[in-house]
Amino acid sequence: MAISGWMERLKQGLARTAQIFNVRSWFGRKVDQSFLDELEGRLIQADVGVAATRRIIDRVRSAYSDQTADENLLAFVKSEITALLDDPAKSALAVASKGPSVYLIAGINGSGKTTSIAKIAQLLKNQGRTILLAACDTFRAAAADQLSVWAERAGCEIVRGSPGADPASVAHDACQRALARGVDVLIVDTAGRLHTQTHLMRELEKIRNVLARLIPGAPHEVLLVLDGTIGQNAIRQAEVFTKSISCTGVILTKLDGTAKGGVVVAVRQTMNLPVKFIGMGESLDDLQPFDASAFVESLLS
Ligand SMILES: Nc1nc2c(ncn2[C@@H]2O[C@H](COP(=O)(O)OP(=O)(O)O)[C@@H](O)[C@H]2O)c(=O)[nH]1
Ligand SMILES: [Mg+2]
Numbered sequence: 557m558a559i560s561g562w563m564e565r566l567k568q569g570l571a572r573t574a575q576i577f578n579v580r581s582w583f584g585r586k587v588d589q590s591f592l593d594e595l596e597g598r599l600i601q602a603d604v605g606v607a608a609t610r611r612i613i614d615r616v617r618s619a620y621s622d623q624t625a626d627e628n629l630l631a632f633v634k635s636e637i638t639a640l641l642d643d644p645a646k647s648a649l650a651v652a653s654k655g656p657s658v659y660l661i662a663g664i665n666g667s668g669k670t671t672s673i674a675k676i677a678q679l680l681k682n683q684g685r686t687i688l689l690a691a692c693d694t695f696r697a698a699a700a701d702q703l704s705v706w707a708e709r710a711g712c713e714i715v716r717g718s719p720g721a722d723p724a725s726v727a728h729d730a731c732q733r734a735l736a737r738g739v740d741v742l743i744v745d746t747a748g749r750l751h752t753q754t755h756l757m758r759e760l761e762k763i764r765n766v767l768a769r770l771i772p773g774a775p776h777e778v779l780l781v782l783d784g785t786i787g788q789n790a791i792r793q794a795e796v797f798t799k800s801i802s803c804t805g806v807i808l809t810k811l812d813g814t815a816k817g818g819v820v821v822a823v824r825q826t827m828n829l830p831v832k833f834i835g836m837g838e839s840l841d842d843l844q845p846f847d848a849s850a851f852v853e854s855l856l857s
Contacts, residue, residue, distance in 0.1 A: 563850060569836040570854045573817030576602045579856050582625040591625065592617055595633075602815065602855075603787040604637075605822030612636050634852050640821050641848040643830045648845075650776040650804070656688075656734045658742045658767050658774035661807075662760055662797055663781030665748035668809030668835055670699065672781055673743050674706030675843035676833070681710060685740040690730030691716040692723040692763055695747040703745050709840060713737075723747065724762040731770035744775070757800035764801055777804045779832060782823065784808045787816040794827045803827075809835030812842070817855055820846075 567574075577598050585591050592613055599609040615636050620629050651657050659676070661669050670693075677687045689707050691714060693699035700716040707714040715730040717723075727744060734742040746763060750756040767774040780803040782790040790808070797803055806829050811817050820831055831846040 567854045569812035570817045572815040587620040602818030604818035608825045638852045657776045659777045660744045660775040667781045667783045669781045677710040678840045687712040687741045688739045689714040690744040693747040694721045727763045727766045781807045784811045785814040805832040807833045812836045
């Protein structure tokens with residue numbers, strides 16, 4: 557997608573959150589307590605989170621008290637939010653120095669794991685890399701079928717087990733296939749719900765251990781997929797996952813059509829995990845590498 561189309565898509569997706577900020581209504585007003593209270597309300601409503609909101613309000617108060625809200629104030633707020641998000645060094649996916657790069661994808665059911673995997677596969681394939689997918693969600697019978705359909709659409713190979721197979725054994729087979737074929741990237745899909753949370757976390761650890769044993773340095777990324785529409789609940793989920801399988805980054809999905817796009821800031825702040833991708837829709841090219849300035853520009857457009 558061309559840059560302009562990409563930016564347009566981001567703006568469209570974040571339109572509902574941008575409505576909450578309603579930047580136009582700021583201009584010409586005096587930056588007094590009532591202005592600050594209102595701005596605070598908007599930040600909270602957009603799910604930016606309490607800590608980040610407090611910081612932004614404090615900074616605006618000390619820099620702009622009793623001045624008139626204008627383009628400069630807007631630019632200031634944008635730079636404050638960007639500063640809370642920015643981590644250019646960490647936004648790219650880690651790549652193995654030798655052999656396949658392995659990306660383990662985790663998150664609860666319905667968060668958008670399988671769809672995001674297909675999108676990442678498509679993205680990497682467009683960059684000329686060869687990809688193998690591992691269907692380690694063997695808990696739901698339909699899960700591997702869903703991944704197979706996506707694999708076909710994205711034009712990559714998939715390793716799957718029989719329904720109910722041990723996910724770690726599927727991971728094992730996938731590693732061997734990845735090594736034998738010499739693929740560039742192995743992406744591992746996982747279950748999002750099991751009998752209990754303890755079961756789920758144990759299974760993820762087991763998969764992780766298999767990957768680490770068979771491929772040097774693997775997993776090179778453990779990406780947590782969070783549904784952006786659930787706002788602050790996403791953070792509680794992130795905490796549970798990062799406690800068991802240390803995650804290296806987040807994919808926030810379904811930002812198209814949510815009014816809670818600010819949750820990206822809250823996740824970044826609370827979890828101290830970089831946001832690697834954002835999901836902006838249901839088709840293959842609806843995943844964007846996260847770019848803090850473009851994001852903030854769209855949020856406050
Ligand atoms: N609008 C929108 N829908 C999405 C996005 N990502 C995933 N979905 C939808 O969310 C639902 C669950 O996705 P799925 O990948 O099956 O989730 P999983 O259970 O975590 O594997 C599907 O209907 C997807 O089409 C997104 O970025 N935007
Ligand atoms: Mg799935």
